[in-house]
Amino acid sequence: MVQDRGGMGRRNFLAGGAAAGGAALLTGTGLVSPAAAATAEESGALTEPITAVTPADKRYKDLVRGWNQRWVASPEAVYLAETTAQVQEVVQKAVTAGKRLTVRGGGHCWEDWVFNADVRVILDMTKMNKVYFDPAKNAIAVEAGAQLLNVYERMYRTWGVAIPAGMCFQVGAGGHISGGGWGMLCRKLGLVVDHLYAVEVVAVDANGIARTHVATREATDPHRDLWWAHTGGGGGNFGVITRFWFRSPGATGTNPAGLLPQPPAEVLVSAVSWPWAEMTKDRFARLVKNYGDWHARNLKPGGVYDNLVTMLALNHKSNGYIGLITQLDATIPDAEGVLNRFLGEMTAGLDIAHQPLTTAMGELSAMPELAKPRRMPWLQAARYLGTTNPTLNDPSLKGDFKSSYYRTAMPDAHVDAFYRHLTRDDLVNPTASVLLSSFGGQVNAVAPGDTAAPHREAAYKAAWMIWWTDPADEAKSLQWIREFFHGAYADTGGVPVPNAVTDGCYVNYPDIDLHDPAYNTSGVPWSTLYYKDNYPRLQQVKKKYDPRNVFRHSQSIQLPTS
Known part of the structure; x- marks a missing residue:
C-alpha cells in the first residue's frame, strides 16, 4: 500500500476531526465517535480513520455540490480521504453495503456524474492534494485531488517544470487528466497524458474486493491497459484514481528538473x-x-x-x-x-x-x-x-x-x-x-x-x-x-x-x-x-478492473456483452 506522504500524524488528524464538531470517523471496524477512535488509536488497534461529513455537519451543504449548481446530491455521508488506504476502505465498505458511490475530485464536472439522486456515498479527494518527487518511480507524483494551479505552482517553483494541463485554476487533477487534458501549452507540449508515466487506482474485482493497482506505461507492466485507459478514458469509469506519476517519454536521469518539459520563461x-x-x-x-x-x-x-x-x-x-x-x-x-x-x-x-x-x-x-x-x-x-x-x-x-x-x-x-x-x-x-x-x-x-x-x-x-x-x-x-x-x-x-x-x-x-x-x-x-x-478496448479494461460496474455514472463506459 502506498504510504501517505507529508500528511498529518494519526493523533493530530484525530484531534482535528474532533475539533471540527464531532464528525464521524470511518475506521477498520466501522463508524465510531472521535473519542472512541482516539482511545482505540492509543492501543494501535485501528487503521487510520477518515472524516465523514453527514447531514448534521455544517459542512454538508457545501460538500454535496460542485461548481455547476444544477447538481446537488443528498448522500448519507461525504468521506474526505487523505491516503490510498482510506480510499480503499471507503470503497470496500460501500461495496459490501451495496451503496452507490461516486468520487469528487475538483468538483468541476459539468454533468451529474458525481452529484445525483442515486449516490449514497461520496468520496471527496480534495485532501489528497500533494505534489512531490517519488524517487521509487523516478517521477513527479500528483495526488488526484490537487487543483491545477497548485500543481503548476509546486512543479514550477520547485523544479522549473510543468505539465500541459488545463487553464481553469480549481479543476481537479483526477478527472481532468483521465479525460485527456487540454491546456494552453498543448500545441507546444501535447496533451497532459502524453507525459503520464503511471496511475494508482482503487478498483473492485469480481468478488467485490477493493484492490489498489499501480499501472505504468512500461510495455511489460501487466496493468498497462489500466494506465492506457486513464490517458483519455474519462473519470469515474474504472475505479478511484488516487495519484498520478509524471515523467516524459525519453526523459533520462534522476533529477526531477529533467523529467518533464520546461514551460517558456x-x-x-x-x-x-x-x-x-x-x-x-x-x-x-x-x-x-x-x-x-x-x-x-x-x-x-x-x-x-x-x-x-x-x-x-x-x-x-x-x-x-x-x-x-x-x-x-x-x-x-x-x-x-x-x-x-x-x-x-x-x-x-x-x-x-x-x-x-x-x-x-x-x-x-x-x-x-x-x-x-x-x-x-x-x-x-x-x-x-x-x-x-x-x-x-x-x-x-x-x-x-x-x-x-x-x-x-x-x-x-x-x-x-x-x-x-x-x-x-x-x-x-x-x-x-x-x-x-x-x-x-x-x-x-x-x-x-x-x-x-x-x-x-x-x-x-x-x-x-x-x-x-x-x-x-x-x-x-x-x-x-x-x-x-x-x-x-x-x-x-x-x-x-x-x-x-x-x-x-x-x-x-x-x-x-x-x-x-x-x-x-x-x-x-x-x-x-x-x-x-x-471504445471497445476501454470496455475490455472496464470488464477486467470493474466487472461489477461499481464505478458508474449517467454516461459511463459500459461493460462489453462478450
Missing part, C-alpha cells in the same frame, strides 16, 4: 475584440473561417506556430463583442513578428478594426490591458488566465455545456447556424457563447490509439456554454443551447460525428444529450463521439 499574451454592432454576417463568416482555416493548415507539428495557442470567443450578441485571446512563447526568435503574422491571417478580409477586450466572455474575463501584446512570466500568465474568471468564481451559477472537434475550416452551413443562433433576439444572456480553441501541433504528433484520447487529428475544438442563476431562466437557456448545437449538426443527425470535417466530442466537456435519441439521430453512439475507435 515568458509568454506573449494578447486579447482583442470586435463589436457585434459592426459584425455583419459576412464579416462573422470571414473571421470564423479564417480561424478554422489557419488551424487546419497548421495542424501538423514542427513549425513555429507550435508555440502558439489561441481562443476565439464567439459570444451571443447580447454580450456586445467577439473576442480573441492568444498566448505565444515569448522566448522564440521574433515572437512579436510571429504573433503579428497570425493576427494578420486572422483578420484577412475583415474590414473592421479590433478593439480592447472590455467585457467578460464565457470563461474569460475582460482583459483591456492586453490590447497591446504583453510579455508575462509563464506562471504569472497561468495564474492570470486561470483565476480572473467571473464564471469560475461565482458560486451561484448553473450551466449547460456541449463540445465538438473540427478537422477543417468550418463549412458554410455551420457558419450560418452559428451566426443565426448567436444573433437570436429571444435570448439575452452575455454568458452564452462558443469558445473555439487550438488543437494540433504536438497534440497531432501522437497516434489516436497510443493513448485513449483519440482526437489527435482535430485542428481545433468548440465548447458551447451558457450560465444562469434564476431557475426561471433554465428552460430558455437549455432550449437555446440545444437548438444551436443540434441544429448546427442537423446534416449529420444533430451531433458532430467523426468524418472529414468534424471529429466527435470531448469527454471532459460531458453532455448527457449525446445519448438522447431526441437529440442524437445520427446512429453514432455517444461512446464513439467521445472515444472513437478506442
Whole structure:
C-alpha cells in the first residue's frame, strides 16, 4: 500500500476531526465517535480513520455540490480521504453495503456524474492534494485531488517544470487528466497524458474486493491497459484514481528538473475584440473561417506556430463583442513578428478594426490591458488566465455545456447556424457563447490509439456554454443551447460525428444529450463521439478492473456483452 506522504500524524488528524464538531470517523471496524477512535488509536488497534461529513455537519451543504449548481446530491455521508488506504476502505465498505458511490475530485464536472439522486456515498479527494518527487518511480507524483494551479505552482517553483494541463485554476487533477487534458501549452507540449508515466487506482474485482493497482506505461507492466485507459478514458469509469506519476517519454536521469518539459520563461499574451454592432454576417463568416482555416493548415507539428495557442470567443450578441485571446512563447526568435503574422491571417478580409477586450466572455474575463501584446512570466500568465474568471468564481451559477472537434475550416452551413443562433433576439444572456480553441501541433504528433484520447487529428475544438442563476431562466437557456448545437449538426443527425470535417466530442466537456435519441439521430453512439475507435478496448479494461460496474455514472463506459 502506498504510504501517505507529508500528511498529518494519526493523533493530530484525530484531534482535528474532533475539533471540527464531532464528525464521524470511518475506521477498520466501522463508524465510531472521535473519542472512541482516539482511545482505540492509543492501543494501535485501528487503521487510520477518515472524516465523514453527514447531514448534521455544517459542512454538508457545501460538500454535496460542485461548481455547476444544477447538481446537488443528498448522500448519507461525504468521506474526505487523505491516503490510498482510506480510499480503499471507503470503497470496500460501500461495496459490501451495496451503496452507490461516486468520487469528487475538483468538483468541476459539468454533468451529474458525481452529484445525483442515486449516490449514497461520496468520496471527496480534495485532501489528497500533494505534489512531490517519488524517487521509487523516478517521477513527479500528483495526488488526484490537487487543483491545477497548485500543481503548476509546486512543479514550477520547485523544479522549473510543468505539465500541459488545463487553464481553469480549481479543476481537479483526477478527472481532468483521465479525460485527456487540454491546456494552453498543448500545441507546444501535447496533451497532459502524453507525459503520464503511471496511475494508482482503487478498483473492485469480481468478488467485490477493493484492490489498489499501480499501472505504468512500461510495455511489460501487466496493468498497462489500466494506465492506457486513464490517458483519455474519462473519470469515474474504472475505479478511484488516487495519484498520478509524471515523467516524459525519453526523459533520462534522476533529477526531477529533467523529467518533464520546461514551460517558456515568458509568454506573449494578447486579447482583442470586435463589436457585434459592426459584425455583419459576412464579416462573422470571414473571421470564423479564417480561424478554422489557419488551424487546419497548421495542424501538423514542427513549425513555429507550435508555440502558439489561441481562443476565439464567439459570444451571443447580447454580450456586445467577439473576442480573441492568444498566448505565444515569448522566448522564440521574433515572437512579436510571429504573433503579428497570425493576427494578420486572422483578420484577412475583415474590414473592421479590433478593439480592447472590455467585457467578460464565457470563461474569460475582460482583459483591456492586453490590447497591446504583453510579455508575462509563464506562471504569472497561468495564474492570470486561470483565476480572473467571473464564471469560475461565482458560486451561484448553473450551466449547460456541449463540445465538438473540427478537422477543417468550418463549412458554410455551420457558419450560418452559428451566426443565426448567436444573433437570436429571444435570448439575452452575455454568458452564452462558443469558445473555439487550438488543437494540433504536438497534440497531432501522437497516434489516436497510443493513448485513449483519440482526437489527435482535430485542428481545433468548440465548447458551447451558457450560465444562469434564476431557475426561471433554465428552460430558455437549455432550449437555446440545444437548438444551436443540434441544429448546427442537423446534416449529420444533430451531433458532430467523426468524418472529414468534424471529429466527435470531448469527454471532459460531458453532455448527457449525446445519448438522447431526441437529440442524437445520427446512429453514432455517444461512446464513439467521445472515444472513437478506442471504445471497445476501454470496455475490455472496464470488464477486467470493474466487472461489477461499481464505478458508474449517467454516461459511463459500459461493460462489453462478450
